[in-house]
Every structure is written in C-alpha cells, then in structure tokens.
Amino acid sequence: MADVARAAGCSLNTVSRALNGKPDVSAETRARVLEVVERLGYIPHANARSLAAGRSRTVGLVIADAVVPVYATIIGAVQEACDRRGYTLLLGNTQEDVAREDRAVRVLREHMVAGLILAPVQTGYEHLLPLRALELPVVLVVRDVAALGWDYVGIDNASGAYAATKHLIGLGHRRIGYVGAVPRGSTAQDRQAGFRRALKEHGIAPQAALETLGVRSIADVAGAYAATNRLLESGERMSALFLYSSQLAPGVYRALREAGRRVPEDVAVVGQGEFPLAPYLEVPLTHVHHPVRDVGIRAADLLFRRIQGERRGSPEKVILPGELVVAASCGAGPGVSAPAGGGAELLAPAGAPALEATSAAG
Amino acid sequence: MADVARAAGCSLNTVSRALNGKPDVSAETRARVLEVVERLGYIPHANARSLAAGRSRTVGLVIADAVVPVYATIIGAVQEACDRRGYTLLLGNTQEDVAREDRAVRVLREHMVAGLILAPVQTGYEHLLPLRALELPVVLVVRDVAALGWDYVGIDNASGAYAATKHLIGLGHRRIGYVGAVPRGSTAQDRQAGFRRALKEHGIAPQAALETLGVRSIADVAGAYAATNRLLESGERMSALFLYSSQLAPGVYRALREAGRRVPEDVAVVGQGEFPLAPYLEVPLTHVHHPVRDVGIRAADLLFRRIQGERRGSPEKVILPGELVVAASCGAGPGVSAPAGGGAELLAPAGAPALEATSAAG
DNA sequence: ATGAAAGCGCTAACAA
C-alpha cells in the first residue's frame, strides 16, 4: 500500500480512502490511485483491514456435510448472496456431531466472521449459549433451537407430511406405511408427527408395524431399499407408502419392483422434500416440494440485515411451506399441484396421465 | 489476550507461546495459561495472528457451483482435509464464468489463503498467469490448464468414455448414439474424443447424426430428455446410447420409455461419471464410475504438502482412472466390474441379471 | 523460561 501511495503521490490514508469509496477524495485523486493499484497489481490485505476496522466482510456457514444435497443447495444460495455483497464465505462442517459443531463455530469466531448461518446439530446446544451474549448475528437454518432465540429459516415439515398423507387418505388409502428414520432431530420428528396426525384425524389407528425407521439419512437410498424390503417381508398389508424423503424413492421402487408390486396400482407412493429427478423416475413421484434454495436465500437476507444493523431485537422465524406436487406414483394423475398448507384442498384424481404410470415387474 | 496474561500472571508473549505450543514454556505455566483461556472463554484473533505471522491457516476453494454434485463432493473432501489439519476453508464460486473466477481468486488472495484449489473455468486463463509469480501453492482439479504449470488432480475422462464405448462395441453394437454437451471444456471434449476413438478403432465411421449435444451440464436431465427425443425423432437407427454423464440417465430413460423403446433390448445405455442412484434405476445403469471424492482428497494432499514446504518444483499431475461398472442397461448383466483403463479386457455378457432388466413402456 | 519492544498492513480519529 505504501508503494501505491508513493506511485500515486499521496499518503497511505488517501489510498485507503480511495479504495474504500470514502466520499472525501477528489475524483481525480481516486482515479489516479485506482489506476496505480491496477498497474501495480496491488491486493489489499483483508486480514489487516478487519483487524484495523474491527469488522470483517466474511460470513460463516456451518452445515453437516456439503455432499448432502440440501446443504449443497444452501451453500450455493448463501455463497451467491455473499458474492453479491462482496462478502467471503467460510465453511464449517459438523457431520452431525456436537463437538465438531462447537469447534467449527469457534474457528469461525476466531476469523471474526460478521455473522453466522448454522444448521444446528440439535443433539445439544449448550455450547452455543455463550454465543448469545455476543453481538454476533446468527441465523439458524433447517432446524430450529428455540431456546437460543436466534432468527430461523426452515421448512414446514409437519404440514408437508400431513398434506402428503392426507392426500393418500383422500385417495382411499387406509393402510399406509412409513419409510423413515429414527426421529433424532426435528426434521424427522416433524415429518413423522405430520404423518401420524393425518392418520389420526381421519380415524386411522396408528400402526407401529407399518412404520419402519431404518433409514439413516435423507439420501440413504440403500437404507430405504432395505427398510422397504423388511416392510414387505413383514407380511403387513399396505396400499401406500409415505417416504420420509423423496430421495429414497429409487430404493423403495426397487424393493417394490423386486417384490412384484406395481406403483401405483399395488402400492401408491408419496415422498417429501426436494428431488430433481422426481418427474423422471419410472413412475414420476408425487411429493411435497421444498423450496430449499429459498431457505438459503432468506437466511442470508436475514443475516445481512442484522449485520448491517437494519434489524435488531427479537428473532424472526421464517417457515416456508412445501408444495404438494401430484404425479403418477400416488395414482392420482400427474402434473397437478396444490399448496401443501394444512388447509389445502385435496385434489380429485386427474384425468389420463401425461406420463404413463406403469412399472417394471421384478 | 491481555486479560489472559494478567489473570495468568505472565506476559502477553508467554500466553502467545503457550497457545501456539512453542517449546520454551514451562509445563506449569502452559497449564495455567490454558486454564485461564478456558475460563475466560478467550478466542484468539485469527486475522491479527495471520497479519503478525505473515501466514494464515486458511485455504481457498474455487468451484463453479456448490449445487453440482461433483463440486459438492469436492467441497466435502477438501473441507474434511482442512478440518483435520486445523485449516479453515474459504469458498469461491465461478458459475463457469471467467470474470467471476478472477474475482473469486482475487478475494481469496486478499484473505491471504495459504493455498488454493481451483476448478478452472477453462474459457480463458490469462487472469491466472500473474498468480504463478507468487509463492502461492495452487492445485487445479477436474480440469487442467497445462500452461499454468500447477499441480493437477483429475479423472481420465477420455479412457473412461473409450472403455464404455468399447464395451458397447464388444456387445455387438455398431450404431451408437452420443447424448452430450457442446465440448467447451476438456471434460466434454475428452469424453467425446474417447467415444469417437473407440468407434474409429473398431472401424465404425463417425456419424454426426447420432451425436446430439443439447445437454447443458453434467446434471441437465431435462436437456438429456429433450436431446434424446430429438435423436429418436430424427429417425436415425441406433441400438445403443453413450451418455456424456450418468446423471442424465433418468431423462434418457424417460424419453426412451415414452417412445416405447426398451432398455436394453431395444437400446442399450451406458453412462460416465458418478451417480449414486445408478443401481436403483428401473434398469440399473452400466457406467464408468469416477472416484470424485478421491480427487478432492488427493488435491488437498498435494496442496498441504506444498504449503508445508514438503514439495516444491515441477507440478504433479494426478489422473485417476474410472472404473467400468456393468449393470443391466447395456444388456451384459449386472454386478460385474472391471477397470476402465484403455487396455481393459471386455467382459463377456454375464448370466441372468440379479435385477430384472425390464422397462416400462410408454 | 520469560519479558520488552517493534511491527505486520490497514483504518480511523484528528489536524491541517
């Protein structure tokens, strides 16, 4: 920077001002400085800058694992938002482990991030409590921890599961299986709860034998395959399946196919959550679409508003609704969609499917 | 830090030493300092640290888009490697745009990253030339730019495509369609080249009408659907399809299904690249498996070796081989696999498929 | 084994 000042014939300070777009620099001086900066290939030292200024143009994002599509989508959205505002994104991984979450957050604090977006592990949050005392803006995503009192952006898992299940019930199904995960976090809990509530509200007694919880993650296709096989081998009768996650569908389809059950004639299937391939499956999947990218966008919005001091005070909780996308897999015809809110009207089965709803017998 | 020094009854300097594990601190002093650090919840200031020390424990990763599975996988692998070594990952996005790549790299340099892993855009690299003069370690991934003289870790796209195509030819196919993308970067180029080379080597004349390049990205299922439809509507006869990316399969399958073509009886299909769902598709997909996570791991390895000064001098080029995984979609039976190297022996069609290779007619 | 002092590259008061 001294070189730049010398070459531009002004003081360090003036260079700093020119670079930071401060108002009190003459247009020609600024132009000259910028020209020299360009010519010398000068690169400002972000660390020194944040040290001196007491704030950094960085944001931390802590998620479980970049490979999981939901998180990848959020990374993409947050990254984009940071880019647009000239912020740099620091990434932390938890692998769904509290200790690692703690470490990741600590490291990001060391880097003096201006704010933090966090998908909390939810098996413990004590280590996050001290953070509240700080001025550091934090936005939770995907899973909320109410006790922390931070902004939150997530998806209405319960209503989504409820709507999907209700849809099946509306089509006449009474024995509906649940292919899911042990409800450790709120995501699995809420989806299971929504599923059960729909049954209950329609006078269908809960049937533990129809619920299989052998899936280990939202993308555990192999687990879903195995779980479905167990369900089929149990001998329980069922005319429909609700999938904890849409991404499990290929595993479930395969199990059904191998057992000679057709979708949707023998077993109707609905899923919940993002799955870009849903319309391309052998039987297009009826599922509750989740606007995951919007979660990232909204979270970044909230965060930057806090960072820029435009918002302060009580936490905002943004819960985005899913949307039921009806396709062939539930036997109610494809292409039609309706909001998945609790009060959504059920759709009458539509006419002839644009995509043939056939299946391969195993 | 001053607080810590005061509470521990020593100088700033001693605290610094204790924290950095320097040898010249008595065990008891160190213990006392660490205890105080813990009690006070002191968090060292990474920016000040790198400013003073002249080096930072951060690494930059620049990819096109976190949402694309390949990049998500690399992010995950690199993140993990950074974590293990106590480094923090800064993320940059290019969206396959040179100007954005330039910006991302500049920003990461401002943050004084100790090294850089970069999936270069490949439509221009002039902006990266100045980087060579710096001492900054850089490792390219996925796509190489030889002129830059940096370490590189990627996958042998050409041999993979060659092996997959050769496999089809070995099964008797002569009219093989190519569903792919306009070869802008080396990935598409190499795959297409490998495909063509296999044809040529077996005396099959290149047939432009069988190559459709309407796919826009490795995951453009919709584009693949449309491209396959065009291919089908063109009236060209073909008994097999090579997919530029395995992830396109659901789109291709759907087009074939709707056209009443069975896989593999009417059209055999092989793909290239990672696709976790390959074994779960209605017809399990024969494809060339790519060890993408290893690319990230190896790249991080190389980078840290450079950072720690364990390696210097001429660039290392690591090109990982793919592996042909034979399933039902090519009609040669599932479950068998062989290395996809150029000289790989072709497999004789295996016995009865464990997964039924049937399809749904549209 | 510990302390004192200088300075990393920058920004932010304050003067001029």
Add this chain to the structure above:
DNA sequence: TTGTTAGCGCTTTCAT
C-alpha cells in the same frame, strides 16, 4: 480534500 498519528491483536526478534 489531504496528511499525520495511533492503534487493531497478535507474533517475533532480542534481551534478560
């Protein structure tokens, strides 16, 4: 509009 002067919180000589 510009220059001068202090630090930001830490590491690193150099002394002790």
